[in-house]
Amino acid sequence: MSHASDSPAHVAANLALVMIGLALFLSFIRLVRGPSLPDRVVALDLIGVQAVGMIAAYAVATDQAVLLDPATVLGLVGFMGTVAFAKYLERRARDE
C-alpha cells in the first residue's frame, strides 16, 4: 500500500485533486456572482467538466478503473444540461 501511494503517478494524482478542487472553488465563485443567467450556465458547464477531471484523477489516486463509468455519464449529462439551458434562454429571448 505504502509503496503504491509513493509512485509518481499517485503523487501527481493527489496534486491534481488539490488543483482541481481549487479550480472548482473559483468557478463556484463565478456561479454565485453571475451577473447574468448565461454566466451561470457557463460556470455550471465548467463545473461539470471539472467534476469529470476530478473523477479521473481520483481513479488514478485510488487505482479504481470502474470510476471511469460515472465520469462518462457525467460528461453526457453535463452536455445535455448545457444544450437545454441554451435552448431555454434562446426561446425566452424570442418570446419577449
Next chain:
Amino acid sequence: MSERFNAVLLVVGALFMLLGALGVLRLPDLFMRLQASTKASTLGAGCLLLGVAIHFQDLGVATRALLVIAFFFLTAPVGAHMIARAAYAVGVPLWEGTIIDELREQKRAATEAAPGNLPQWQSEQQRQERENA
C-alpha cells in the same frame, strides 16, 4: 518512463483546468469567459483522461477513456456555440473595450436588404431609429 509521463500528464491537465477556472473568474465579459472555460478546461480534461488511459494499462479502460475524450472534443465547441448564440440573443453586454461586433453589422445589413425577414419588434425598433435619425 511511462509512469513519469503519466504523472506529467495528470499535473498538466489539472493545471489547464485551474487556468480555465481562473479565466472564468477574472475575464471581463461572457464571451471571453466562454473561451477560457471551453478551450482550457476541455484540454485539461483530455490530458487527465489520457493519464488514466496510460495508468491502468488495460485495453477496456483505455478505450473508455479515449471515448470520453472524443466525446468532449466533439461536444465542447457545440455547447459553447449554443451558449454564445443564446447569450447574444438575450443581449448580454460586451466588454466596453470591444472594438468590433461583426454579427451586429451583418444583422443590420441583412435587415436593410430585406426588412420583412425580421421579427416584428425588431423591425419596429429599426423603423423608429430611422425616423429619429
